[in-house]
Amino acid sequence: MREIKLLLRKDLLILLNNIKLILRNPLRLLPYAAVIGYFLFIYWLRLGSGDETSTPEIPELDTNGVPLPNFSFQNIIGGVTILALMFLFFQLYRATKKNVSFFKMADVNLLFTAPVKPENLLIYYMGRSILPSLGGAVLFTFYGLSQAADRLDLGFWNLFFTVLSVGFFFFLIQPIRFLVYTLHTKYGILEYIKSGVVFLAILLGGMILIPGLMAEKFWQGMFSWIASPWFDLFPIVGWSRGIMSYWSHQNWLLSSAFVGLYCLFYFVVLKLVIQFSGYYYEDVLEATKSNEEQLEKVRGKKEVDEGTYSLNSKKQLALPDFGPGAQAFYWRNYIHASRQDFHPLFGIYSLIMVGLGILFAVLSLFDWFSHIVIYFYLIILIILYFLAGTGRANIGDLKKPFFYLIPASWGSKFWNMIKLDLVQLTLFCTVLIVPTVLIAGLDWLVIPGFLIGILAFYLTGLGINLIPQIGLDEGWDRVLIKPLMIGGIILFGLIPAGLTSIFAFVITNQFVWALLTLSVGMSFIALILIHVTLDILKRLEFKEL
């Protein structure tokens, strides 16, 4: 118990210091006040308009005059349950790869070597982890219910059981992951977990397929088993649903019984963790350090790692030189891209996005989807690459001293820095758009329109972030002028191009002309921004983090 007291006192001191920090700078509370204000506004809006008496829904009847089940409600419950189950299985599988950690590196350095019992530390920290889960659950509940506040009874017990249901679900996942990792490191149960996940997936697949095939229409029956009340007994996901079912039956005893199941389960998991984790310090070291590094990245203390999403980081390469001077950057990017994905020019992410595009095209060919879905997909891709362009200035060569030291002209350095991006982008877009246009029978002009548009948006994104970074010194001018500069580019560049494009659409009522107009307009803006970038690039200076 000495350890619990010690940690409780430490956490109280931390809480006090946090309060002092807030009192010293109450402006820190502004984002929270904004969130509360948003919730109050939404609830006021919804509850204010909720006076109209709503007519009770009359259930549909079958041929014998028996009321049919509410299929849409059943599918919503089933769909949410499936999503929660997938999340749970994914977490279980992940647990065999990487442990969770309840600790900070300061705990590792100061507590793990102190004369304290490891199991007491674990009990305290594991128990304490319910606080963020409950906090998150409160936010989730208030946000989730805000849109339907006028149609729901927001009584205390309804909200109480909803918060408990969500909070317990997320809280229990961490100790279970800890237990799975511990068992895996001790007994190597990865294969069992994998088999278990596959077995459960087949079982759940069957539970969707069988009732679906038995029903008159597949979609009417597919979730009839999973959404039925007996599924509430399924561990964790079912229990959470059972607690939340207070909304429908208003029986606190029944929902409390599910809370009791959770408590019992937590007690068992805790006992098992204490029994099997043993001297667990090494097991949590890597996860603790990695959590700490993530936290530092979020706080901006550490540079965003280029290799964060690397799929092929251990690949051995023996690539010949591409040439002297600035071409070294192209070579460096090529090597990086080779380790980032399975091929430097066309990788798995590109393949997935191309696959999606072609899938939409095939579905639209059989009239399952309208062309609008494809157009929206293309617009989303353009926006994504615009955002990728804005992020490009924050990582990679510009953040390394070599960009400044290598003897070559600034223009050639810049070109070699973005060359691979442009090659990748052109290749990806061609492989995506050509078959999509041919299969879906779109206007062939969509091909050049999309290709030019996405390249122009990417370069515009790059320029928008790069020019203020180079052109403005560190300090207030950057803070104040950067938004103005970006606002100017948007006001006199993006908005006119967008408006012209909308105008073209209104006149022709065809997406292809809107796209072409937008692409041509954005090309002008991209060219201007690249010209300005090249003009001021020599003023770029290295900023050590």
Added chain:
Amino acid sequence: MLIVNNLIKKYGKQNAVDDISFELQGGEVVGLLGPNGAGKSTTMKCIVGLLRKTSGEITLGGYDHLTVEAKRLFSYIPETPYVYDLLTVREHLQFIAQAYNVKDWKKKGDDLLELFELNDKADKLGRDLSKGMRQKVSICCALLPDPQVLFFDEPMIGLDPKAIKNTRQVFRELKNQGKTILVSTHLIDSVETIADRIMILKDGRIIGNDSIANLKMQAEQGAGVSLEDLFLELTKDA
């Protein structure tokens, strides 16, 4: 005071520490030297219980190194000084005093803060400290419980020259008080003047474990050879 017998630490199939045995007598100051990746930090982390040993025995004052009794005897100063972001420097000392059950810690804490010139930073939060200051806090925390054995893992990294001088002074004072110290370091000269014995690690094995004078004789070098020359001679690839 410290006995390490046949310690092995494996990462997968690779032996990071390869069957090493050594002892530290009470009051001895021993420098643990070796090139990068030699296994110095891993050895130290195994001893203090942060890493699980694959096999072998480690005892401190006659107790198994993982017992609470053994942990009362030592302190550890890690290479990277992590502190609690939202505890002040003084609160760190208070926290350690509770963890190690140190009575009347305030006077001693103040003395340590003064020695490491942290007295004006006593009310600063951990997150507002530079890396060097965090290292100083880490050393103060380690010294507060007045342990019998101290494990320093690269203690000079990130310290300013004055703090390095003070740390050397602390080493000397601790040695005079009869404390047992194991220091892992790259900065050979930081232990040359105070170490009773040097252990040189390479590829997870101890390739030299003796007083500096004896090691020099073993390496068949003449007099006047520095510890650095000796270190490079012993750790060079065959």
